[in-house]
Amino acid sequence: MPSGRFNPFETLLLTSRSQADTAGLMLLAWVMACSGPLDAAQRKRLTELARECRHGHEIEPIFALADRQDFDAIQLAAEVMQKDRGGEQAYPFMRQAIALSITSGEPSITQHHVLRFLADLLGVIPSSFATLYAEQAGKPYAVPDDPSRRDYWLAREHERQQQEARQQEQAARRRAQEAQARQKEEIRRERERREQQARERDRQRQERARHEKTQQEKARQERAREERRREQARQERWHQERGSAGQNRHRERPPTNDARAHRALAVLGLPPGASRGEIRKAYRRLAQTHHPDRFFAEGEARMAAASQRFQRVKNAYDYLMRAS
Amino acid sequence: MRDLYQRLELQGDASDHDIQRAIEACDHSALKADARVVLGNADRREEYDALLGTVRDIGLLRARLGLTHGPFWQDSTANDFSLPPDNTGARHDLLIARVERAVSLHNRWRRWRAPWLFAALLLGAAAIGAALCHLWLS
Numbered sequence: 001m002p003s004g005r006f007n008p009f010e011t012l013l014l015t016s017r018s019q020a021d022t023a024g025l026m027l028l029a030w031v032m033a034c035s036g037p038l039d040a041a042q043r044k045r046l047t048e049l050a051r052e053c054r055h056g057h058e059i060e061p062i063f064a065l066a067d068r069q070d071f072d073a074i075q076l077a078a079e080v081m082q083k084d085r086g087g088e089q090a091y092p093f094m095r096q097a098i099a100l101s102i103t104s105g106e107p108s109i110t111q112h113h114v115l116r117f118l119a120d121l122l123g124v125i126p127s128s129f130a131t132l133y134a135e136q137a138g139k140p141y142a143v144p145d146d147p148s149r150r151d152y153w154l155a156r157e158h159e160r161q162q163q164e165a166r167q168q169e170q171a172a173r174r175r176a177q178e179a180q181a182r183q184k185e186e187i188r189r190e191r192e193r194r195e196q197q198a199r200e201r202d203r204q205r206q207e208r209a210r211h212e213k214t215q216q217e218k219a220r221q222e223r224a225r226e227e228r229r230r231e232q233a234r235q236e237r238w239h240q241e242r243g244s245a246g247q248n249r250h251r252e253r254p255p256t257n258d259a260r261a262h263r264a265l266a267v268l269g270l271p272p273g274a275s276r277g278e279i280r281k282a283y284r285r286l287a288q289t290h291h292p293d294r295f296f297a298e299g300e301a302r303m304a305a306a307s308q309r310f311q312r313v314k315n316a317y318d319y320l321m322r323a324s
Numbered sequence: 325m326r327d328l329y330q331r332l333e334l335q336g337d338a339s340d341h342d343i344q345r346a347i348e349a350c351d352h353s354a355l356k357a358d359a360r361v362v363l364g365n366a367d368r369r370e371e372y373d374a375l376l377g378t379v380r381d382i383g384l385l386r387a388r389l390g391l392t393h394g395p396f397w398q399d400s401t402a403n404d405f406s407l408p409p410d411n412t413g414a415r416h417d418l419l420i421a422r423v424e425r426a427v428s429l430h431n432r433w434r435r436w437r438a439p440w441l442f443a444a445l446l447l448g449a450a451a452i453g454a455a456l457c458h459l460w461l462s
Contacts, residue, residue: 010419034378069378075385076415082389083416110378113325113401117382120394129396146400147372148326150361 008061009073021053023080024093029066030074031097035108037067082121090122098136112144264316276324283317327404328359379405
């Protein structure tokens with residue numbers, strides 16, 4: 001005679017609207033929890049699945065049973081499923097079980113064994129199971145590895161080493177890229193610094209040129225002023241001389257071969273004792289050569305220098321004309 | 325998947341020393357090498373034991389549900405983890421039996437108008453108690 005209280009899963013089944021749905025949820029929770037306690041994402045996924053079922057009760061007790069791998073509950077759920085969901089009816093359930101087992105990649109070996117048990121339980125033959133698996137996982141079903149064999153662990157060790165090597169390689173590549181980026185940044189900064197220096201030098205050069213230009217302008221203006229002043233003085237002197245010459249023209253006549261006449265003739269490029277005709281010809285030639293209008297296009301400085309030369313030629317000619 | 329403990333004639337909670345001794349005593353060189361790699365390392369043994377627990381549970385479930393000859397239960401796994409059918413009945417039958425008992429109790433209770441019976445018993449007990457008190461005091 002059975003005795004004792006109803007255990008939690010029995011109570012769930014008795015209060016469920018659909019015992020097969022409740023049992024199915026229990027087995028799906030087992031598929032997920034057989035590799036470790038259910039995490040938040042897995043619970044959320046199961047809760048979403050439970051909404052589509054007709055079990056009509058809280059799902060938390062199923063989580064608790066799955067977390068502690070309650071053998072009696074799993075056996076009872078398996079019996080209910082075997083009784084109610086055999087053959088073709090099992091396919092939707094098997095699809096869900098496979099989908100849950102591949103949520104985090106490849107199913108674990110434990111999940112493989114559980115899935116194979118469920119397939120046998122519900123009468124899903126291997127070829128149908130392989131088709132269902134390929135539909136859900138997108139790749140063919142492979143027989144689970146055997147951790148009781150040395151080869152399995154050696155392969156895992158090898159894979160781990162390869163993974164570490166890949167990670168190290170990636171880290172090295174990342175470091176190299178970072179170093180390269182740093183080097184580029186250095187080069188860019190250096191270039192910017194050089195360009196800044198070049199700009200600074202240009203600016204200083206322009207500043208110096210502007211300063212020199214200002215100085216030259218000042219000097220030119222100073223020279224022009226000096227020139228005007230000297231010209232003025234010369235004019236004054238000439239007027240004075242002319243006045244005194246007028247007065248003394250009949251009283252004393254300077255000799256044509258005096259030193260000043262020599263200098264004047266030298267200015268005109270003539271030997272001492274040149275005639276008035278030669279003097280006039282030489283004057284015209286030099287006046288044409290040194291006339292300031294000829295140097296108008298070559299700047300004020302050249303024009304001022306030409307003007308000075310022209311004035312010397314003119315003064316010499318005037319003197320010689322007056323003296324002769 | 326093989327049960328290395330069973331093949332080495334060890335208990336599941338055997339100490340490292342016992343395991344080493346069993347490995348040394350083993351005549352099967354391939355099994356010896358496998359057991360040394362799997363059980364000789366604490367992390368590997370822990371992982372293997374966890375899987376072993378689940379596969380043993382599956383073996384027991386298969387024995388109780390009549391699935392010891394399924395197409396997915398072959399080779400070394402079936403050899404090492406198949407169990408003889410035990411006497412434990414199906415859980416579902418047990419549940420049905422419990423429910424039947426609960427139902428029969430409930431029905432009996434209702435059939436015998438148990439609430440009235442309970443009140444009558446209570447009154448009877450009170451009357452007997454009063455009579456005993458009277459006798460004791462007189």
